[in-house]
Amino acid sequence: MYSEKVMDHFTNPRNVGEIENASGVGTVGNAKCGDIMRIYLDIDEDTKIIKDCKFKTFGCGAAVATSSMATELVIGKTIDQALKVTNKAVTEALDGLPPVKVHCSLLAEEAIHAALWDYAQKHGIVIEGLVEPKKDIHEGEE
Amino acid sequence: MSKLIYLDNAATTAVKPEVFEAMKPYFLEEYANPSSVYSFAQRSARAVEQVRSQIAGMLHAKSNEIYFTAGGSEANNWALKVIAELKREKGKHIITSNIEHHSVLYTCEYLEKQGYEVTYLNVDENGLISLEELKASIRPDTILISIMFANNEIGTIEPIAEIGKIANEHGIVFHTDAVQAFAHIPIDVAAMHIDVLSASAHKFNGPKGVGFLYLKSNIKIQPFIHGGAQERGKRAGTLNVPGIVGMGKAAELAEKEMDTRIKKETEIRDYLIQNIREHIPYVKLNGDEQKRLPNNVNFSFRFIEGESLLLLLDRAGICGSSGSACTSGSLDPSHVLLAIGLPHEIAHGSLRLTLSEENTKEEADYVVEQLQNIIEKLRSISPLYEDFVKGEQENV
Numbered sequence: 001m002y003s004e005k006v007m008d009h010f011t012n013p014r015n016v017g018e019i020e021n022a023s024g025v026g027t028v029g030n031a032k033c034g035d036i037m038r039i040y041l042d043i044d045e046d047t048k049i050i051k052d053c054k055f056k057t058f059g060c061g062a063a064v065a066t067s068s069m070a071t072e073l074v075i076g077k078t079i080d081q082a083l084k085v086t087n088k089a090v091t092e093a094l095d096g097l098p099p100v101k102v103h104c105s106l107l108a109e110e111a112i113h114a115a116l117w118d119y120a121q122k123h124g125i126v127i128e129g130l131v132e133p134k135k136d137i138h139e140g141e142e
Numbered sequence: 143m144s145k146l147i148y149l150d151n152a153a154t155t156a157v158k159p160e161v162f163e164a165m166k167p168y169f170l171e172e173y174a175n176p177s178s179v180y181s182f183a184q185r186s187a188r189a190v191e192q193v194r195s196q197i198a199g200m201l202h203a204k205s206n207e208i209y210f211t212a213g214g215s216e217a218n219n220w221a222l223k224v225i226a227e228l229k230r231e232k233g234k235h236i237i238t239s240n241i242e243h244h245s246v247l248y249t250c251e252y253l254e255k256q257g258y259e260v261t262y263l264n265v266d267e268n269g270l271i272s273l274e275e276l277k278a279s280i281r282p283d284t285i286l287i288s289i290m291f292a293n294n295e296i297g298t299i300e301p302i303a304e305i306g307k308i309a310n311e312h313g314i315v316f317h318t319d320a321v322q323a324f325a326h327i328p329i330d331v332a333a334m335h336i337d338v339l340s341a342s343a344h345k346f347n348g349p350k351g352v353g354f355l356y357l358k359s360n361i362k363i364q365p366f367i368h369g370g371a372q373e374r375g376k377r378a379g380t381l382n383v384p385g386i387v388g389m390g391k392a393a394e395l396a397e398k399e400m401d402t403r404i405k406k407e408t409e410i411r412d413y414l415i416q417n418i419r420e421h422i423p424y425v426k427l428n429g430d431e432q433k434r435l436p437n438n439v440n441f442s443f444r445f446i447e448g449e450s451l452l453l454l455l456d457r458a459g460i461c462g463s464s465g466s467a468c469t470s471g472s473l474d475p476s477h478v479l480l481a482i483g484l485p486h487e488i489a490h491g492s493l494r495l496t497l498s499e500e501n502t503k504e505e506a507d508y509v510v511e512q513l514q515n516i517i518e519k520l521r522s523i524s525p526l527y528e529d530f531v532k533g534e535q536e537n538v
Contacts, residue, residue, distance in 0.1 A: 002453075010453065016523045027525060031487035034447050034466055034475065038525040056525040058487075060449035060466070064523065 002061060003095035009065035014072055017054045024122065026114025028133060029107050035059040037067050039111040041074075043119055048079050055111070062101035069093050070108035079119075082112060083129055110134070147505050150461045151345075151437055152294050152322060152496035157388065158347045164391035165349065168384040176381050177372060186383045193390030200397050201339070201356055202330045209355045209373045210386050214321040214342030215245035217355040220377075221317045221338045222249045224363040225286045226258055229315065233283025234258045239271050239300075241478045242290050246319055250288075263289075268430035269298035269482050277308060286315045291323035291339075295465055295478040295494055296429030297438025299327070306335030315361065321345055321353075322435060325396035327404065331356060343385065348392030352385035403499045407436040410501050414439050417510045422517055428482060428492060437497040442484060445527035446491045446520040448475075454519070455493075458512040465492040487526065 002010070019040035029036040036059065042052035053071040057064050070090050074082040087105035091097050097105060114133035120126060148156075168186065176187035195205040211217045226236065238250055240262040250260045261279045263271045271289060287309045292299045302318055309316035317338035320329060324339070325346035331339060338361070342353035357363065363376060370378035396403070411434075415427060424444040443451065448466030455462055465476030466489070474480070475489035484492075495509070521527040 007453075010450070011457065013523060018528065031490070031526065034486070034490040036525050038528075056523055056528055058445065058524045058526045059447050061453045063447075064450060 001098050002065075003097075005069075005093075005095045006062060006065040006097065009068040009094065010061040013055075013064055013068040015052075015054050015068065015075070016056065018056065019052060019054050022115075024115040024117070024119030026111050026116070026118055026133065028110040028114050029059070029063075031058065035063045035104060035107055037063065037107050037111040039067070039071070039115040041112075041115045041119060043079065050074050050077055050079070050082055059104065059107075060101070062097050062104040063107060065094055066090050066097070066105045066108040067111070070112060074112055079116060079127055082116065083127070085109065085112060145459060147460045147501070147509060149439075149495040149497060149501065149509070150463050151498045152297075152494065153463060154344045154350065155347045155498060157344075157349055158392065158395060160395060161348060161388045161391045165384040165388040168387050172383070176383060177370075186381075189387050189390075190381055190383060193386050193393075196390050197354060197393055198356075200325070200329075200393060202332045203356050204359060206374070207356055207359050209357060209377055210381060211340075211353045211355055211377065212351055212382070213353040214243075214319070214340050214345070217340030217342070217353050218243065218245040218319050218321075219249050220355055220366045221340055221357075222246065222253065222286070222288060224366055225315050225317065225338065225361070226253050226256075228361070228363055229285035233281070233285045235261070235281050235284045236286045236288065237261045237263065237276065237279050237284060238288045239263045239265060239290070240481045241265050241269055241293055241295075241298075242288070243294060243319055243321065246288055246290070247477075265298075265481055267483050268433075269293055269296045269428075269478070270430060270433065271300060271305075273301060273304055273308065276305065280308075280312055280314065284312070284314050286317060288317040288319070291318045291320040291329070292327070292435050293429070293478060294322045295476055296440045296482065297322075297435035297496075298430045299323070299433040299435060301433075302336070303334040309337075310335040325393050325400075326435060326437070328400065331358075337361060343389035343392060346392050346396045348389040349385050352382050352389050354389070399499075404436045406499050407497050407501075410497055410503065410506055411436060411439055413503055414495065414497075414506045414509065417506065418513065421510055421514050426484075426488070428479065428484070435496075439495040439497070441493050442479070442488045443491045443493065443517050444488060445524045445530060446517060448490055448492055450520055451491070451493055451516060454516040455512065458516070460509055460512060463494045463496075465494070466490040 022040040023043040024041040027038040038056045040054045053075050055067040057067040073085045087109040090108050091105045172186050174183035174186050194208045198205045315337045319340050321342045324341035337358045339356040344350040365376050367378045426442045428440040448464030465479045479489035
């Protein structure tokens with residue numbers, strides 16, 4: 001049901017982890033639906049280039065693979081370029097997803113936007129074309 | 143490891159070689175339609191009737207109370223629809239539980255649209271219905287109680303004899319979906335006051351696409367499938383002779399080996415449960431520990447999601463199943479896991495392993511070892527686990 005690329009990114013996910021003192025962090029999704037994605041960004045103050053990006057994901061194979069691919073697609077990009085990494089781009093880079101899993105790629109796009117929004121908030125700047133992401137979910141169950 | 147470790151026997155089982163051998167002549171040589179007159183056909187007819195009495199004997203029922211079907215879902219549909227139709231003069235109230243198989247639940251929904259009222263009994267955290275709640279739900283217009291013998295996901299065995307007694311005392315028809323239980327654990331329809339029972343051959347090493355409905359002879363029903371005299375006019379359609387013969391052979395073997403099989407499976411089951419608990423933190427066994435099918439293991443692993451777990455197990459050659467939403471094609475996890483009170487995120491991280499008598503301790507060891515690695519890997523990439531660990535550190 002999954003392409004080889006999806007299985008590759010699922011079994012050997014790239015850029016897993018956390019970034020300490022990250023420039024921006026975004027968490028999207030909902031444990032109720034079985035998908036939570038968190039993206040950490042390290043953005044160069046001067047060039048506004050994304051130097052590093054890491055993720056953690058709770059979810060199915062497609063959710064993990066899209067997170068992994070999304071980090072690869074935004075590293076080395078400027079903020080403006082990263083904003084243009086759409087769910088379609090992530091899906092295409094993975095050689096497609098089964099129809100029922102397309103919402104996972106949407107989650108990856110939202111996670112990047114949420115991390116960029118966090119960055120903008122912290123630095124008091126406005127990123128053109130970026131809207132406030134849906135409320136950060138709070139999943140800290142005891 | 144190139145060997146396949148099949149731990150999804152609640153989904154389906156392998157046909158035993160003896161079963162396949164018994165079926166073969168009924169494809170190649172004894173292919174006659176058992177409804178025909180010539181003696182050639184009588185041989186297939188006899189084979190079918192032998193299976194009928196074989197199965198009736200196992201259940202402590204009579205031969206004329208067994209109707210062959212195309213499987214468990216058909217038998218469940220049939221049971222509910224014909225009883226509802228038959229008893230509608232008496233009333234339109236049905237009692238079932240909220241952990242039934244979808245072939246019961248969706249048939250109930252259909253009947254609700256036809257004007258019937260359905261009470262869905264809740265279950266406790268182990269998946270057991272409450273007899274008190276059952277008694278309290280009975281009304282003068284209650285016509286049918288349908289409670290599964292054992293649950294397909296969490297393996298919980300319901301108090302069937304007690305339910306049968308209550309139904310019997312109130313003159314209400316009692317149906318049980320015994321798809322996971324028949325030929326696995328002993329069933330006595332007379333002692334347990336079961337009026338209607340559904341079963342399916344491929345759950346006990348028989349072929350797919352064949353099952354049966356037991357219907358007590360004092361219940362006079364209308365035909366379920368119109369168009370022929372087969373099955374005493376109740377279910378038209380040429381009999382699936384090879385399938386029925388295969389089911390009979392599988393039932394015969396299951397009955398003969400039931401005690402040793404239960405012992406063997408229970409031993410591996412408990413070994414697996416104990417080792418998973420010992421080696422993997424933050425797990426929960428789902429289902430009742432004692433009143434449990436001998437071959438069912440069902441765990442929730444916190445902070446991880448079931449589909450990723452299944453994919454990684456598959457790469458290790460292990461076949462299991464999960465109640466996560468991603469494996470069901472919907473956004474909600476299994477209705478059974480939610481019914482026993484699991485929060486959504488924990489229900490998403492469930493794993494069901496269902497054994498056969500072929501499984502060994504060595505396989506169980508391998509499964510636990512793989513599970514340990516896989517769960518650790520998935521937790522290391524889980525934001526839920528990250529938050530949990532940070533929370534723990536803050537609490538220190």
